Amino acid sequence: MxxxxxxxxxxxxxxxxxxxxxxxxxxxxxxxxxxxxxxxxxxxxxxxxxxxxxxxxxxxxxxxxxxxxxxxxxxxxxxxxxxxxxxxxxxxxxxxxxKRDYPQDVLVRSAGAKNKELHDLKIATSSLRRRAFWAKTYPDTQFFDIRGNVQTRLQKLEDQEFDATLFSLAAIERMGLPVEYEHLSMMISAPAQGxxxxxxxxxxxxxxxxxxxxxHRDTRICIDIERNFLQTLEGGCTAPIGAFAEINEEDEVRFIGRLCSLDGKNCIETDEIFKWNEHENFGEAMAEKVLENGGRELMEEIKSQIS
Incomplete structure (x- = not known):
């Protein structure tokens, strides 16, 4: 060119x-x-x-x-x-x-909720995945809808009656925002997050x-697996799905995937390590396992609740 x-x-x-x-x-x-x-x-x-x-x-x-x-x-x-x-x-x-930088979800609290226990927090998020994965661990949580860019949501956090919200860490780090955040072990990122x-x-x-x-080759391999997992599971319907792949120098991949019911009570997970090659569709294969393991019925239930 x-x-x-x-x-x-x-x-x-x-x-x-x-x-x-x-x-x-x-x-x-x-x-x-x-x-x-x-x-x-x-x-x-x-x-x-x-x-x-x-x-x-x-x-x-x-x-x-x-x-x-x-x-x-x-x-x-x-x-x-x-x-x-x-x-x-x-x-x-x-x-x-x-190259992927920050794939994680993090919790950001309002000034008034600094000392609250996680299970007592009122959480603002419009993401079905974040709600379901949070509710899986803290089933009695009260949720609120929140929209807008990072700055808008941070402002709403101080102005409104909820205690905390969830962000993609990439959004905070890339903008260099002086925000305190907590890592959450129970969250699995959205496919291709970060x-x-x-x-x-x-x-x-x-x-x-x-x-x-x-x-970026390694990032490309990982996101293809995550997006193929997502596509095979949801077939055009939005659902609480997490997927995260990591690859090392020997092309060994660790993949974690999760599909949850909207209330977080019913979750199907996969956590596997395999050697990558370009001829296999690993994301699809792992999604098929989830579907055979009760995921098909779970997707039907989610579709009927969202539509």
């Missing part, structure tokens, strides 16, 4: 999304490419009153960028990978992922070729 051309990077305009776009730009500039960041307002950001799962969750944060990409207003779109549906629109693909993804048009060979240099 001629290094004279400037690569147009589409992004949402929240502070975190802009950080992600700048991180991709930095990767390109290090390879002597010019970049141009183009913020696009997403419908997911325009509607902050309705909980995510009432808005037809699939692709709510990616749709506007998908349209900009397909209309060639931008060359690439940068997303938080956990926001990208496993079913991508026609002619759009994930052409690179950056990963910045670059989407491009499937027919844009120049851009696809260029981003092969940017793509």
């Amino acid at each position: 001629s290094s004279m051309r400037s690569i147009k990077i589409g992004t949402r305009n929240s502070p975190l999304a802009l950080w992600q776009a700048r991180e991709v730009a930095r990767n390109l500039q290090n390879r002597n490419y010019k970049t141009d960041i183009t913020p696009i307002v997403s419908s997911g950001d325009k509607n902050l009153t309705e909980p995510l799962y009432a808005m037809g969750i699939t692709g709510i944060f990616t749709k506007d960028l998908d349209i900009a990409l397909l209309n060639k207003q931008v060359d690439i779109a940068v997303h938080s990978l956990k926001d990208i549906p496993t079913q991508l629109p026609k002619n759009i693909e994930i052409i690179a992922v950056l 990963v910045v993804a670059v989407c491009g048009r499937s027919d844009d060979e120049e851009i696809i070729e260029l981003f092969k240099e940017v793509d």
Whole structure:
């Protein structure tokens, strides 16, 4: 590709999304490419009153960028990978992922709840996964809906009647926010959490070729397993699903996956170590085990409760 051309990077305009776009730009500039960041307002950001799962969750944060990409207003779109549906629109693909930094969920308390026990906390989260995984350990918790970007949610934490909320650690660390947080051993991350993804048009060979240099191999292997696990389990329905894979130098992978009922009472888990190779769909295989182990009935139950 001629290094004279400037690569147009589409992004949402929240502070975190802009950080992600700048991180991709930095990767390109290090390879002597010019970049141009183009913020696009997403419908997911325009509607902050309705909980995510009432808005037809699939692709709510990616749709506007998908349209900009397909209309060639931008060359690439940068997303938080956990926001990208496993079913991508026609002619759009994930052409690179950056190295994963902070995959974990963390707890942030309001000033007034510093000394409360975990089981007494009133928790604000609109994530079905976070609610179910929390309720698995603390079944009597009172939950509240909360929406908005990190800064908005931190403000709501001080203004409203709940005690704490859950964030992706990546959001806090990337923004350099001076926030106290606690790690939670009972949480399993959302599939592909903590990963910045670059989407491009499937027919844009120049851009696809260029981003092969940017793509982080080990992260790519892990997120493919996590997303295949998710896709096989949910089949288009949103459910409390956690998945996290780690790989070492010998291509040995440890994978932890979990599917929970909405109230957290019924959970099916898998925790396995295997040698990776490119010919097997490990995520699918592990999801099939969960489905055969009671997951199929559990998914039916979740579908009937959400619809």
